[in-house]
Amino acid sequence: MEALWTNGSSSVREIHEAFPKQGRPAFTTVQTTVYRLEAKKALRCVKRISTANIFEAVVSRAAAERRLIDDVMAFFGGKTHRVMAHLAESGRLTLEDIQQAEQVLRNARRQKGRSK
Numbered sequence: 001m002e003a004l005w006t007n008g009s010s011s012v013r014e015i016h017e018a019f020p021k022q023g024r025p026a027f028t029t030v031q032t033t034v035y036r037l038e039a040k041k042a043l044r045c046v047k048r049i050s051t052a053n054i055f056e057a058v059v060s061r062a063a064a065e066r067r068l069i070d071d072v073m074a075f076f077g078g079k080t081h082r083v084m085a086h087l088a089e090s091g092r093l094t095l096e097d098i099q100q101a102e103q104v105l106r107n108a109r110r111q112k113g114r115s116k
Contacts, residue, residue, distance in 0.1 A: 001064065004043060004057040011052040
């Protein structure tokens with residue numbers, strides 16, 4: 001998905017080549033994944049050039065991120081403090097992250113107040 005979000009419409013070969021050489025999965029693994037994502041409607045074939053199908057992302061990066069975060073939160077029973085505690089303990093949560101979150105909360109509170 002990252003290759004399609006970054007590079008736009010791509011063939012399986014182009015998606016495969018977007019991976020770093022070191023640790024690159026086999027072409028057939030990428031091909032299988034692409035066709036599975038197509039079956040799940042996350043991507044679609046937009047054209048065919050000779051024997052190569054060209055795919056584009058149907059799901060936006062933002063929508064995929066929201067879905068993933070919702071799934072992670074469901075795993076933790078919807079308890080945000082568990083996730084925040086882990087991020088803080090691992091050193092991945094910065095003061096800047098907290099300040100940005102505070103700003104988002106303030107904006108959400110303002111929007112909620114306007115919609116009443």
